[in-house]
Amino acid sequence: MEPRNRTSVSEFSLLALTEDLELQPLLFSLFLSIYLFTVLGNLLIILAVSSDAHLHTPMYFFLANLSFTDICFSTTTIPNMLVNLQTQNQSITYAGCLTQVFFVLFFSSLESFLLGVMAYDRYAAICHPLTYTAIMNPRLCGLLILLSLSITTVDALIHSLIVLNLSFCTDWAIPYFFCEVVQIIKIACSDTLLNSTFLYLAATILGGVPLSGIIFSYTQIVSSVLRMSSVGGKYKVFSTCGSHLSVVSLFYGTGLGTYISAAFTHSSRKTAVASMIYTMVTPMMNPFIYSLRNRDMKRALRNIIR
Template identity: 80%
Template sequence: MEPRNQTDVSEFLLLALTEDMELQPLLFSLFLSMYLVTVLGNLLIILAVSSDPHLHTPMYFFLSNLSFTDICFSTTTIPKMLVNLQAQNQSITYAGCLTQVCFVMIFSTLESFLLGVMAYDRYVAICHPLRYMVIMDTRFCGLLILVSLLVSVVDALLHSLMLLRLSFCTDLETLYFFCEVFQVIKVACSEILINNIILYFAVSILGVLPFFAIIFSYTQIVSSILRMPSAGGKYKAFSTCGSHISVVSLFYGTAFGSYISTTFTHFSKETAVASMIYTMVTPMMNPFIYSLRNRDMKAALRSVIRGTTAFQ
């Protein structure tokens, strides 16, 4: 395959979910249901936090931002998959692919930062309870969200602009179920060393740094909890962290599995499925994790549902 001179390929091919035509309606229904559950579940979290005065605290403020990020994260990938399934056409335009790359990076990085911020919030609440409201005031919480969003956008724009310098082959190239930056770089026909250096450097900083912040926070949290004399106090402290630990494990477990399989294995449907779980299943599960493990959230959600039913 010869590279195109000074131009880019007009479109890419995304990996077909199945070659069996009879399974396509079933897959369409499955992914549509996953998307609707993701959007509805996270919207309920946002409505519950905004409508219940008892949830107007930093922890739930960050949770509502995480839910909004999950909605956006799913919207970058699932609707295009549904359109392709319905149209039986796996193509995506070059501009559409780069746009998808940009938004996937924005919301995946933002989710990573939000999980780190939420870990810090739990650290302050448990290790410095008397100073909690002073440290985690409204201005500081808003600043944390703003900085996280700004860094995520700048990082995504940098990698998207770096993709513009690459040339691609004249034949259509097959990517994953969606356009993911590692795969787009792999199918380029021009020199990709600079792209890889910048990409892996950014991932090591922006991805690993929040993870180590989470590890540090929970190391301090566990140390503080173990020093508590009351068994009831220990249980209460652990219960406030349980939902967050579950979400962190789900997000980073699937994310690391996806990127490790992408980096060290050849292209296959198995590695593509790992990437799909990371971008689709995690946003869908977060509302269930927080609602099932949190008494205050369950009460707020019941109030929202009753209010919605009464309005109808």
């Protein structure tokens, strides 16, 4: 049998940020500022970790990887939004849309795994301080990063390949500011049972496993802290874990809010705004959370600035 292309669409149309021409320059400046703050803040975290010998520990190694992931996550969506605002053209090519789907899935899943790995690192440091260096050795740290990269790559690749088999009729409008796999499945006119099944299965595993690990780690950490007699020791633990807990709450809170909004509201614009907060605000806030609540990080950043 001769192979045939089941997808006749050459481009998709994304949701316009605003129809008000006077508001577009303001939105362009806002999103450009968010992007620059995100890139600059996360780059400073990476530079601080790599240049300060005191930060050459597993916790800051994972933090540097998280910062790099945040830069890439923002770069996947924001530059295209800026171009659309500047040109007033909301179209995106079919290949460009699939590429964006792949990287959005990849970096969002990778961030989830990195947050889970960081929670395990805090659990090992607080609950097993005497054997911490043996547990979180460089080999294990590297293997955890490689395992996270492998799993998220396979997941994003399978999603993208399954989407390739979808066909589209006349509805080529995606009610988002960027290409997102759930929205593409919704507008397809072919059978999407396989896509939906794998989507929910992957979301349950790739989201549920890291989150379960985080919950387990902090359950053990709280139990260990409650057994401490020193008030200073308790404060030190909470100050160490506070930054990570704030980032976890922000990431999973905005992500959950996005999908709840998609399930319970009929307004595509409200859902799109919720997704924008998830993909833009979280990567921007992470550097501020870690730098403001961490004395070692603040010292390293001051040294870089000087």
